[in-house]
Amino acid sequence: MNSNDATSSQGLMIWRITTWVCYGIIVAAVLASVLLAAVSSTGLSRITVTALNPAAEPRDPQIPLMDANDVLPDYEIAVIQTSGRTTKLGAKPNTSAVDGLVWTLNEPVSTASIVGIRLLDQDQFVSDVVTEVQLTGPRVVSHDYQFDFETQRTLSLGIRSFFETPLGAAIVVGFLIAVIWIFCAAYWL
Numbered sequence: 001m002n003s004n005d006a007t008s009s010q011g012l013m014i015w016r017i018t019t020w021v022c023y024g025i026i027v028a029a030v031l032a033s034v035l036l037a038a039v040s041s042t043g044l045s046r047i048t049v050t051a052l053n054p055a056a057e058p059r060d061p062q063i064p065l066m067d068a069n070d071v072l073p074d075y076e077i078a079v080i081q082t083s084g085r086t087t088k089l090g091a092k093p094n095t096s097a098v099d100g101l102v103w104t105l106n107e108p109v110s111t112a113s114i115v116g117i118r119l120l121d122q123d124q125f126v127s128d129v130v131t132e133v134q135l136t137g138p139r140v141v142s143h144d145y146q147f148d149f150e151t152q153r154t155l156s157l158g159i160r161s162f163f164e165t166p167l168g169a170a171i172v173v174g175f176l177i178a179v180i181w182i183f184c185a186a187y188w189l
């Protein structure tokens with residue numbers, strides 16, 4: 001065996017090892033994506049807010065000739081996500097939350113992507129923040145307000161949020177590079 005043969009067989013060996021590493025990457029990418037999709041498939045679908053202390057609810061200033069009902073709070077909910085996206089769920093004008101107010105999300109938002117739920121009192125110019133909570137469980141109490149969260153699991157949400165996360169995108173890129181490598185190896189060897 002001359003030195004040229006030795007070099008080429010060494011090159012072949014490295015080529016083969018790389019191909020096996022690529023197979024490993026593909027298996028790991030598939031497993032990771034299934035796991036990641038399962039984690040992010042839980043979506044927030046409903047929020048119920050109840051005021052525990054009616055005396056502490058915000059009131060709008062009373063202006064002469066204004067409807068007495070207008071002083072009641074105008075609650076609205078904002079869902080804040082890790083991407084910085086804030087989704088407002090609409091205001092409920094002049095309604096007390098003593099009996100509980102319900103907001104239903106048209107499209108569930110992945111709970112893994114939610115950093116906070118903000119309760120606001122809508123005003124003409126700038127809405128006041130009443131309180132903000134994190135999704136630490138199905139029921140969270142903060143500043144005399146009780147938040148009840150309902151979630152649902154959906155596969156489509158898991159898949160969608162998977163592609164939206166940087167980790168998901170990195171897994172897809174790794175997977176594609178590994179597949180291209182294996183195809184090239186099969187062609188040239």
Ligand SMILES: [Ca+2]
Nearest residue numbers: 060070071072
């Ligand atoms: Ca009002």
Ligand SMILES: [Ca+2]
Nearest residue numbers: 060074122123
């Ligand atoms: Ca208001």
